[in-house]
Amino acid sequence: MSRQLQHHRVQLVYALNTGDGAAIENEITGLLGLGIGLTPSGDDYLAGLCAFLFIAGHPMRKYRQIFKSVLEREKNKTTLLSVITLREAINQRYRETLYAFIQQIVSGDAGNIQKFIHEIKKIGSSSGCDMLCGMADAFALTRTDGGNYVDQDCD
Structure with a gap:
């Protein structure tokens, strides 16, 4: 299962980088x-990426x-709670801890990052860590595709 997760993760990041719908x-x-x-x-992982x-x-x-369309079409592959959580993340609604963490990142305030990461890791058995992995890939994708977006205030 871990190998499958890593395989799909790597392939999704590649597909997003290349724009292969x-x-x-x-x-x-x-x-x-x-x-x-x-x-x-x-x-x-997908919820963290989407957030x-x-x-x-x-x-x-x-x-x-x-x-959104894949989730709607394939929602029978997962749990109802997962469908709701993912649908909400796609629509930019998620736990306050995630919101605060993302705000810290976007604002460039690295002061309390560790505190937020620690709080996110407490979500579920492994859910928080999986979400953080998705966010880490999103940050990497932002650096690749959103260079102007993330570097707008840098010299």
């Missing part, structure tokens, strides 16, 4: 429901509709 759909489908528990790891990539003004927001 069919591959994006395929990898989201592969991640949905992957894992165990109330919110499988693949779903938590950052679909911020208003982010260049990757153009893929939001693909995520």
Whole structure:
């Protein structure tokens, strides 16, 4: 399961970087429901990824509709709680801890980052860590595709 998660994760990041819509759909489908528990790891990863990539003004927001349509089409692959959590993340609604963490990142205030990461890691058995992994990939994608977006205040 871990190898599958890593494979789909790497392929999704590549597909997002290259703008391959069919591959994006395929990898989201592969991640949905992957894992165990109330919110499988693949779903938590996607929720973390969406929480950052679909911020208003982010260049990757153009893929939001693909995520929404795949979730609607493939929602039977996972739990109801996971579907709700992922749907909300796509629509920029998530736990206050995630919101505060993202605000710290976007504002460039690194002061309390560790505190927020620690709080996120407490979510579920492994959900917080899986979400952080998704956010880490979103940050990497932002650096690649959103360079002007993230570097607007840098020299």
